[in-house]
Amino acid sequence: MKIRICIIAAVFALVAVGSGQALAASPTLDSIKSRGALKCGITTALAGFAFADKRGVWRGFDVDFCRALAAALGVKVKFIPTNAKERFPALQSGEVDVLFRNTTWTLSRDTRLGFDFAGVNYYDGQGFMVRKDSGIKSAKDLDGATVCVNAGTTTELNLGDYFRSNGMKYKAVVYETGTEVRQAYEAGRCDVHTTDASGLAAQRSAMKVPGDHIILPEIISKEPLGPAVRHGDNEWGDIVRWVLNAIIIAEEKGLTQGNVSRMAISTKDPEVQRLLGKTGSVGDDLGLDPDWALKAIRKIGNYGEVFERNIGKKTPLALARGLNQLWSKGGILYAPPVR
Amino acid sequence: MSGEIIGAVPPLEAGPPKMNIGVVGWIRMNLFNTWYNSILTVLSLSLIYYTVTSLLNWGVRLARFTGVKPEDCQGIDGACWPVISDNWAFFMVGTYPYELRWRPLMALLVVVALIMLAVWPRIRRMRLYQLAWLVSPIVIFIIIKGSDTFGLSQVDTRHWGGVMLTVILSVVGIVFAFPIGLMLALGRRSRMPVINILCVGYIEMIRGVPLITVLFMSSIMLPLFFPEGFNLDKVLRAQIGIIMFAAAYQAEVVRGGLQGVDRGQEEAAMALGLSYWQSMVLIVLPQALKIVIPTMVSSAISLLKDTSLVVIIGLFDLLGIANLVLANPIWLGKMFETYVFVAAIYWVMCFSMSRYARRLEIRFSAGDR
Amino acid sequence: MTELTQEQGKVQLISWRNPAVRSVVYQIVSVVLVGFAAYTIFQNTVANLTKRGIASGFSFLNIESGFAISEVMPVPMLEPGFVSFISSIFLGLIAAFVLHKWVTRKGKTVGGDYRLVLLTIFFIFVVPAITYLLTNHIFVTETYSEASSYGLGLVTGVFNTIKMSILGCILATIIGFFVGIARLSSNWLVAKLAETYVEIIRNIPVLLQIFFWYFAVIRTLPMVRESINFFDVFIINNRGIYLPDPTPLPGFHPFLIALFVACVGVYFRLRHVKAVQDLTGRQLPVLFPSIAILIVFPGLVWMGLGAPVELSYPKLTGFNFTGGLNPSPEYAAMLMGLSIYHGSQIAEIVRSGIQAVSTGQKEAARALGLRGGFVMRLVVIPQAMRVIIPPLTSQYLGVTKNSSLGVAIGFPELVSVGGTILNQSGQAIEIIGITMAVYLAASLMISVFMNWYNEKMKLVER
């Protein structure tokens, strides 16, 4: 058994060596390199995840992942804001190279729509928000409510499923952007605002009086949010996947924005050595520089740092790590090994 | 003036009845000549009074004009104009980088200067001046977009917005749609069945569908038509859609002009031995286009209004910027001020153009006589 | 010499200077160019779709949609019987047409022969009616829900577009005629007011006006709990307007029939009056007898059946007002935006139409002793209509096309529903194609009507 695996591995290694650079020939990567910039699709505005600050600089959780990816490639990054309806045509048409945009990994998006998901950077679920003075305490009390929701999302589909299966009636009012949904809800067009729970926290923090609104306890769906790329360019998908994994592994291994440069020289951990390009050829295998992961981590830090800086307890969103804690600490964040 | 003339005419016949002359007479004649006209006048007057006073109260008397902090507008019943003044640059050029805002201003100055110079007929006839008009689009493009050879840093079209984007989309739209529309119109008149069918098909198809579907087509489907890796900019794709759309309408405008020119003209030209193109360019088109210049200006007005649809495909033209400003929680609820301001800008642009069209119309019809 | 000219003649036959040759070459070149472009586009698209594994084809129309549409209504979905129904109508029409041709060829007059009239009626009405009864499944009505297909979603979008356009056209026409006539009012103030309205409204983009009504006016109305309430009958809040909704009770259909009968009665009475006037010059009273017929007969039936309509009033239950008629804010904003904007365009059409009627006509009518209102109604308007109707129809087309702006404020018309389906199913090309085809069909129908109308008007002129 073991011998068989060894033989297969050896064959693969031989093939890899034999074909050399040809292994990582990605049209997307090529065009990014020749352009000198990564085009990263983000939301039009979602506090904590992707928003332009007063000076017009994009900030947020998803934005950081874009920056890390660009750093790993050694290029600049261009942010392309897209609303829920625009995001898929934008990716399909090549207007963006990758979507880091609260996009749920679903079967039909993986197949019919022609995308690949390179992993999950935020495990989420759909929730409901209502006005505090409405007296609603549970999603089961929402029979007959008017609900504001984004067009073209998993959210509007889950909403239908939930009310249907609970035998409740509702009226959906559908808008194109998250901002429109928030404004409509805030103005009283709807009783309920529904989207991913993280999105709800973000939207609430952007309201006039955030304290006037509460998020109901029910989570009605699984929303694994992750980076999406076009189907058919597997090498590019691999790069996105492993940059994301590198950020997660960095937290497992205690690498931070501050210490990663030092660790790159001093570490004795063989996996960290491989990751940071001290030994092995993972960078080469991906078609990147040997210090790709080092550059990515130096840019944004590890997963925990990114989380706390943008959406963690000390920010207006005040999200708990929850599922997005490392597997070793009770969450389900689990990156495959670098080997 | 006219009073003098009337006074100068000796009263040959009995003058008009006393009550019909002077201000009072005019009012009687035009406002209170019958009982229902009197009622209408009173109703209209009260409507005008009500609208004007409430607008003045809201926009001027109770309004707040200065202040930088949005809190300055707290407790104000009238308009909060700082939402405009604070976002002025935003309305004009969108998210164009702050420190580079002198560049669109430069471009504007170039255009204004060229237009001002046109006042002197001497300059208007100078070759250099005409050349300047011809190269001005390129210069303006370089100023706004930037170019490494001239040491101007590139500004991505995603940062083009506001009035600037609206004007660019409409002007470029009209300028490019015109020659295409011209060819389509000639094609539609052509006796060659294939060319005729192709042109009629294109014109009728585009005119049969709403602009928004054309924009969707150019922004969503167009990229699928090209080989992988070939990428058109989002603004450019919208611009292509606008040109495709406007061309079909221009074609109909030109066709109207061609119909106004007697076929005999063309036949006479042909009989003189001119080729088709010669007779078109030298004889028919000059006459046809002259007839339709006013119509062309009004179709330019329509196009200017229609460019506002690009907000739906996510561009930030003037209307898009209005929505962007309103999405900022700081300016929550300042819808009236923002939309009224934006409407005023559109109105000034469109109204002045329509006045211009009317002047041309009068001038041309006078010239025909 | 002669040989030479012959030579030249031969050369010219296939030379570039020969217009016929040139024409053929031009056409071939353009076909090749267009064909090549179409082929390249097709190739690229197919390559892109297959490479990325994007689904294509129209089978997605049967997939369950899963999302809600905020405004739904029962829409007809065609059944197999529809084909036979439509073909029977066509066959009937063709048969009637052939019959007419055949009869007129024999030199008989068409109008006089009552057997011909009966046969025509038989072919045009009775044959389809029989088919209808035999097939009994021409269409079924279905109401969209999350469990319905994408296809039904699209049809619902089409019907929302229609619902928007029809009312929009009616209101725009009313506003347009009102303002257009006001612009020509002898009252200076009224004329100026109308002109101001037109000049302001038509120089502002319609989308901006829709945004204004939606975000700046309707959005800022009071919330549900602070609704403006007129005796629980008429309620306004930022979720729309609530009106009492008349629900028909069992006796409603007989009442409708009575109303119909009354209308037919009035029609025949009018014809009779006209015939008498043509024959004898005597004018029989029109207005009061007509009103009497229209009110008294149906009114008696109404009372006899015990007022077969129930008004359901809006009531505050739970979150919202329920019951009653409730146009949504999105619908209301679209309606206001479209009818006010196109109203200003129609006003201009009406004004120039009326001005096109020469003053001579009006003076002649007055000289014949017609008074103000009659001059307008009997002489000016009928003639002006001939000028007005063609541009008016293109305004109607404009209203229909601009109803697609509903996508910007969440009104679920065709483009908006299509956009959502596009995103959920990923089939952009198919969706955009269907959308364009629907609009194209609508404009084709309207231009066919226009051509027919223009033809008819030409005949009248002679």
Ligand SMILES: N[C@@H](CCC(=O)N[C@@H](CS)C(=O)NCC(=O)O)C(=O)O
């Ligand atoms: N996860 C869902 C919903 C994603 C989504 O669009 N969420 C909204 C609300 S959180 C959003 O990001 N809006 C921002 C925008 O429209 O730019 C999906 O993938 O379909």
